[in-house]
Amino acid sequence: MTQSMPIRPVEFPGGRALFRLDPAVAHLNHGSFGAVPIPVQEVQAAVRAEVHEDPDAFFVGVAERIEAARARIAGHLGAAPEGIAFISNATEGANLALDALPLADGDEILVTDHGYGTVVAAAARRARITTVSLDPNLPDEEAVREAVLAGLTPRTRVAVLDHISSPTARPIATPQLLADLAERGITTVVDGAHAPGMVADPLAGGADFWFGNLHKWGYAPSGSAVLAVAPEHRGRVRALVPSWEDAHGFPRSVENRATADYTGWLAAPEGLDLLDRLDAAKVRAHNSTLAAYGAALLAEVPGLTPLPYSEGLAMRALRLPPGTAETPGDARVLRERIAAQEGIRVLVWPWPGGGGIRVCGQIYNRPEEYERLAARLPAHLTGA
Template structure:
């Protein structure tokens, strides 16, 4: 059975969002999209905050704890080891700052890592980079490449759970176990895992963080950081607050007069995913992404990259001379967006950049067909 025989429209899916219908939104992995029921819950919290600010903000720490408990239930995680944060980049800074490092120690990253997460690691210690060929065949090959890059000074590894540009699982449970056996503290960027994978915390990294606003249907500005018990006492908030005396996680979550409505509404996104049947949603999204990749692979010069099973994003390499630099990649991305009203991720890579398509319940097969027809003129 090919992707073309399994891709279709998710019943009622497009109606759950307020996306501009003339635009083919094939880039859910970058910013996500908030379903209408979740928007409405957040709007109710915003009205409450405007109606009586004192009452709202005085109650925020306890209400965040209650919302965190609801999220933890979806993740089968201890709510005492989970903290709300604004996004994956904030979580990365909290994690690397808390990781046990001494002068002369190194942090391992990969050349698939998200730029601001890698930058957070570079602020803390010298980096050693594992070079991962986008064409590596499977998770075992990825694991071997990461382990081969370790040096005697490597004490922390910062790894993508699912890489943003190439849509590959890197931090597999097997790799995390191998690193733990070597005494390496693991920090996993799970920006795309929460909502996309059935068990996003599989492997139990020392630090794991993921966005709720992408595949978990939460509002923008909502994410979580999970910390193993041995490290929780070292996690220090980036901004001091009156909740510091409580330690992790409350000290991390509270920032005085900030907008907490997205975090309070975030559990509604995971509840909605469960009501829609999370397994059905994941299967649908993966099938749509596969259909899009199948269409693009038929264009001259485009080559599909190996993908991980069940991932709702697919990437393909573009021909040599196309999107090899950041400037070229941005230019092609914006040309597709402004001229053709199609949103995709185009990422730079020497020898030919890449293009990534995503599948979500608001997407339809004809949107990928439209992309394939348009892209032919550029490759």
């Protein structure tokens, strides 16, 4: 799609006041770690106080409280409460899903070169992987779909795909692609790390296994995520570490971690409740507009090339000049130099022939933060 300069966005009313972020830093990387709004922090703090006041009472009844919180999350995601489980992060979800699959010697798992590193590593531990290379410049979702299907082999049994890719902010596991894979008998495992909160109906594709972080766009505390499992697979899902709740089976069996800190999970529904109170559609539109504005400004920087994008997402990516951030080490150095010298947080990702930069939009961001990045980035590209 052609990038054009959008109208300068206005601030989201009251958006900045909902967070305790350092105002001296431009936080343009919400997609990596998220940020917890103050009302959600306060709920978590209240639950933590309960733990300290009477640990016995808290831990004896925590399984039922987690179940109630899970039901609230399920309502937001359009899921059945018995079909999802709280987990800590997407990588845990990948391991739980892959452990539940009866893979035989010679079976293959398809992944893409846009996949998140630890999720791909989880697949590689269990079977031979086939990696589909997706050119970041593929023009649309149909081109992505065709590339993935072309990568299947007679031994492909599982496809591990991003819902929305982390570095390039592109939808990959679309409903059409998931349907095509199901027709071919391929089990689908979808990394939906960026979907809850940013996508209105994150489970619409009907994957066999889907996992997503709540702490990014769902305003939940860190360490809050969910795993959704289709009915036919739930009986095979086993906790990575056995617990006293194993006899209950999924989802309760994978949620129990003895005396772990459950306060984030119990506060997690407050994040999606807050999103609804702010008007989720309005928040998504605002965040997408901000990301588009930032990408349009960066597209004017010499040497940067905007990548194709999907409307409505709050992340945009651009390629950096050849020779810049081509390795993980170089990307990390550039990212931290921008942070240290300019007070700007962005994602810089490595790629052969020239890495990339990703900007995000969130209700605490202001247009001038993207303008500052566009003005100061060129100095960091010379000899980077």
